[in-house]
Ligand code: GNR
């Protein structure tokens with residue numbers, strides 16, 4: 089097991105579009121294990137492979153209070169069931185320390201493969217729904233700050249640059 093380095097905004101590697109996983113093999117299972125350890129250690133409720141500079145369509149999530157319900161989604165596909173937007177205060181391990189309201193549909197259906205390569209379907213709501221959409225955005229090179237005004241995004245970029253200089 090290993091803790092992986094998480095890329096931070098505005099790193100251009102966060103903008104890459106991840107490729108579909110073609111084989112659910114031991115290497116992918118090891119990566120998922122390392123991503124879970126990295127997510128729990130951060131701590132965060134989700135992590136996309138893009139954030140650890142692996143450009144494959146893999147995400148890990150755990151929204152449980154006890155942190156004992158890991159969920160792995162390979163090649164996740166989202167269908168919106170009801171596009172009524174709902175505001176949620178979002179944060180991101182790649183934009184550490186900043187939380188802003190983002191409007192997303194809450195009712196979605198998600199199809200993905202599990203770590204055995206078997207397909208499954210979820211109809212999540214609440215934080216799990218928001219988190220899955222946030223993670224699939226990462227796989228498409230998108231960040232929650234993209235939904236904010238250019239002014240807010242610029243302010244976050246400047247404050248993060250300052251923090252990154254202080255810790256460099
Ligand atoms: O830890 C995280 N918390 C969170 C809170 C609200 C909406 C989305 C998230 S995901 C985030 C972890 C992360 O950056 N995943 O990509």
Ligand code: NI
Nearest residue numbers: 179180181182
């Ligand atoms: Ni994120």
